[in-house]
Amino acid sequence: MTELSYLSAAELSTVGTPTLWAVTIAGVLALLVLDFLVTRRPHEVSLKEALGWSAFYVALPLAFGAWVWSRYGSELGVQYLTGYLVEKSLSVDNLFVFMLLLAAFAVPAVLAQRVLLYGIAGALVLRAVFIALGAAALQNLDFAFLLFAIILIATAVKLLRDALSGHEQEVDINKMRSVKLLRKIMPVVEEYQGTRMTVRQHGRRALTPLALVVVAVLATDVVFAVDSVPAVYGITEDPYLVFATNAFALLGLRALYFVLHAALSRLVHLSYGLAVILAFIGVKLGLHWAHGVWPGVPQIPTLASLGVIIGVLVVVTLTSLRTTRNREAGDAKVVAERH
Numbered sequence: 112m113t114e115l116s117y118l119s120a121a122e123l124s125t126v127g128t129p130t131l132w133a134v135t136i137a138g139v140l141a142l143l144v145l146d147f148l149v150t151r152r153p154h155e156v157s158l159k160e161a162l163g164w165s166a167f168y169v170a171l172p173l174a175f176g177a178w179v180w181s182r183y184g185s186e187l188g189v190q191y192l193t194g195y196l197v198e199k200s201l202s203v204d205n206l207f208v209f210m211l212l213l214a215a216f217a218v219p220a221v222l223a224q225r226v227l228l229y230g231i232a233g234a235l236v237l238r239a240v241f242i243a244l245g246a247a248a249l250q251n252l253d254f255a256f257l258l259f260a261i262i263l264i265a266t267a268v269k270l271l272r273d274a275l276s277g278h279e280q281e282v283d284i285n286k287m288r289s290v291k292l293l294r295k296i297m298p299v300v301e302e303y304q305g306t307r308m309t310v311r312q313h314g315r316r317a318l319t320p321l322a323l324v325v326v327a328v329l330a331t332d333v334v335f336a337v338d339s340v341p342a343v344y345g346i347t348e349d350p351y352l353v354f355a356t357n358a359f360a361l362l363g364l365r366a367l368y369f370v371l372h373a374a375l376s377r378l379v380h381l382s383y384g385l386a387v388i389l390a391f392i393g394v395k396l397g398l399h400w401a402h403g404v405w406p407g408v409p410q411i412p413t414l415a416s417l418g419v420i421i422g423v424l425v426v427v428t429l430t431s432l433r434t435t436r437n438r439e440a441g442d443a444k445v446v447a448e449r450h
Contacts, residue, residue: 126183127351135351139235139358146228146365153221153306161369168363175359179352186413190347191356193417197342197388198360200424203378204334204385205234206368209328215284216324217304225306226321227365230328237332238357241340246350256400259341263393266338274382289330290323299323302423338389345392345399346413376433384427388420 127135170194180188202213213223248255284290296308296315304310308322343353353449395416401408 113302115433125349125351126179126187126355127372132351133243135355135358143232143235146231146362150225150228150365151227154217155226156366156369158369161366163372164180164366165363168359168366168404172356172359175355187347187349187352189417190349191352191422194343194345194346194352194356194426195359196417196420197346197392198339198356200385200388200420201335201339201342201369202360202364203367204381205331206364206371207378207381208331208335209368210372212324212327212331213283216320216327218321218324218407222306223302224365224369225298226324226328229325230332231361231364233329234332234336234361235358237336238340238361239354241336242353242357243351245340245344245353249344249348253403254400256396256403260393260396262341263338263345263389263396264408267390267393269403270382270386270389273301274386284323284327287327287330289326293318293323293326324412341396342389342392344395346416378428378431379434380427380431384423387423391423393418411429 176192176195177186179191182223209227213226218226244253245259248258252258298312298318300310300312300317301320302319304319306321307319308325309316309318311317339357340353344357345448347353347356395411396412398408402410
């Protein structure tokens with residue numbers, strides 16, 4: 112029995128042997144610990160530092176993809192690279208929400224990367240849980256792919272509706288359920304206290320604003336995990352590759368945030384692109400389910416999916432940059448006319 116066809120009881124076919132899972136999880140934990148050590152002393156992140164870490168976290172998953180390609184063949188290599196691209200695209204949208212939360216909670220610049228790291232660690236745990244649930248669903252439910260397809264299409268519709276209404280650009284912390292619940296449970300001090308989550312005030316333990324923003328970020332992680340995991344299962348059915356794509360896409364977010372901070376506000380059409388991608392993968396999953404019931408139903412090849420995803424991302428990036436450039440030029444013209 113080769114690693115490629117490794118099976119455990121009635122589980123899905125996966126390249127993830129127990130040894131490979133153990134090594135991968137240990138590597139992810141080691142990288143998380145490294146990130147926590149890097150941020151143990153709060154400081155503002157320079158562009159040079161952010162670019163260095165971003166380059167590392169781009170090179171690492173690409174090198175891993177090259178290993179998957181050489182070890183298990185081009186089919187799984189394409190599945191991994193396509194899944195990674197999907198997850199990275201969704202993680203950029205995740206970063207945009209993080210940016211809005213950090214601004215809404217007025218997080219000091221020196222604490223921003225610590226908040227992001229808590230969010231990334233929480234996202235990894237949640238993705239692992241959802242990946243396990245997804246694998247169990249695929250093993251035990253004949254209609255699991257159809258269910259995933261419905262989730263993705265519904266998410267795509269919501270993204271499109273929010274993009275059209277501009278709702279995704281608004282964050283009211285006073286209306287967030289997690290924040291309201293915490294404030295009912297414990298008092299909250301007004302000022303940040305470094306990296307401390309709690310302080311003692313008037314003889315009572317109280318939360319700092321840092322605790323509120325971390326919980327808010329973790330709450331958004333749940334929402335993103337719901338559509339992120341089904342999306343990558345639409346590319347590959349291998350739970351190990353699903354985990355690897357999620358882990359690599361998330362690990363580099365802390366550094367990527369500081370590289371893209373200015374550019375994020377210019378990606379005004381990203382939500383439209385993600386809506387198209389999620390809807391496309393939803394259709395792909397639906398066709399895959401239908402093919403199992405009616406063999407004559409065609410399926411969408413992974414390589415074609417990769418082409419569509421890259422094409423959509425390129426288009427929305429170019430249109431976003433053009434729109435914001437025209438807007439800035441118009442604003443500059445108005446200012447010039449006023450003077």
